[in-house]
Amino acid sequence: MRPVRTAVIGAGVFGARHVEKYAALPEATLVAVVDRDADRAAEIAARFGVMALTDHRDLPTDVEAVSVATPTAAHHAVGMDLIARGVHLLIEKPMARTVAEAAALADAAEAAGVVLQVGHIERHSSVFGALRRMVDRPLFIQSDRIAAFTGRSTDVNVVLDLMIHDIDLVIALVGAPIASIEAVGAPVLTATEDIANARIGFENGCVATITASRISYKTERKLRVFQRDSYIVADLAARRINRVSRSGGEGTAPELSAAAEDLPQTDSLMAEIAAFLSAVRTGAPPPVTGRDGVAALRTALAIGESLSRHRALVSRMLAEEAR
Missing domain, CATH: 3.40.50.720 (NAD(P)-binding Rossmann-like Domain)
Structure with missing residues (x-):
């Protein structure tokens, strides 16, 4: 060919x-x-x-x-x-x-x-590929993407700059329609939100909290996925997955086993x-696909709208306190 x-x-x-x-x-x-x-x-x-x-x-x-x-x-x-x-x-x-x-x-x-x-480059990470094979039906997802300030992409908020990566990953893992979105954030060094947290509820009951910051001293890119009988931490930066699973036991005294896997470095x-x-x-x-891109953008913009409502609420509260 x-x-x-x-x-x-x-x-x-x-x-x-x-x-x-x-x-x-x-x-x-x-x-x-x-x-x-x-x-x-x-x-x-x-x-x-x-x-x-x-x-x-x-x-x-x-x-x-x-x-x-x-x-x-x-x-x-x-x-x-x-x-x-x-x-x-x-x-x-x-x-x-x-x-x-x-x-x-x-x-x-x-x-x-x-x-x-x-x-959405993170979809091609060896870590995300391995994580996706381990995830069956997630109940709760916690995502953290923390980065240092670079001065790039400051014409948009941190949601469109960084969080959109994790929005796409979470949507891909859950595979269900979104039911609710709530978000808070703050502009620290730029005119738009430099740090934000979003809580996304899905129609199948899964809840995801996604945090993104572009004003940190450290770098962190982790996904934590909780599902029945197991808990998985995927470190996208260190290319490592840790998994704790129920291996036996009953009720309030489950027996647990832990496993770790280091993934090869790949050019995503x-x-x-x-x-x-x-x-x-x-x-x-x-x-x-294009439809995946539409879904990620729709969610990111909805988070942006929630941030705007939160910003307006804070402004009103501050104005009232100043009277």
Whole structure:
């Protein structure tokens, strides 16, 4: 099977990483790098001996698959243009600015018969893959994603910046519709929430609490899953899973056994792009579909709305105290 002719739109930090992966994969032939900054496009393209462009509409007609790593505001317009040309898309998260834009992309891709994969990279982690095989019916999930302040992506709150990763993972683990969302948070170093906590209730009874911070001294990416007769801690950063399970006993005196598993280091972005190319070549559904991207964005925006209500409530309380 011949390699897929590919391009990357958006040559920022993450877009440049996409370029590197396509160039390294034998199932891809990298054709072009596109960025509105001509110098940046030329710089990245020159490293790999490919074409540099400033407009995605100038891509050669034989380009078959593209990563869209532009700012989120451009995802819808760029994606719709390329879908109309029959080009397969890997769109970075968040999928779009609004649910309407994201749904339009998913609808258009399905109608055109093109692959639309959303870049929720943690789905391709070896740790999450192992965790998913262990989880049957979760009763309670606790997720913590704690990171240092970098100054990047401060145009959006921490929900769209970081928490959306874990929103996608939790939805994938639970596999049930969402019944309720409550959230609190605070802007600390930027104009939007830099730390937030969301409580999500699902129709099957599972409850998830998700915390994300981009203003911490330490880094932590953990998922804790509680289900009948077992408790699992998945450390996405350390690539380790600890599991405590009932091995016997009755009532209030269960016998417990503990097991730990260290997972191999994997290149999640390489795995994500390889999965995308496989879907393009075989016609199989991608591991993270457009509908998955819509669901994650819808939930993230609903959390944002809850944060706004909480912020307004706090402002009213402070104003009343100041009288």
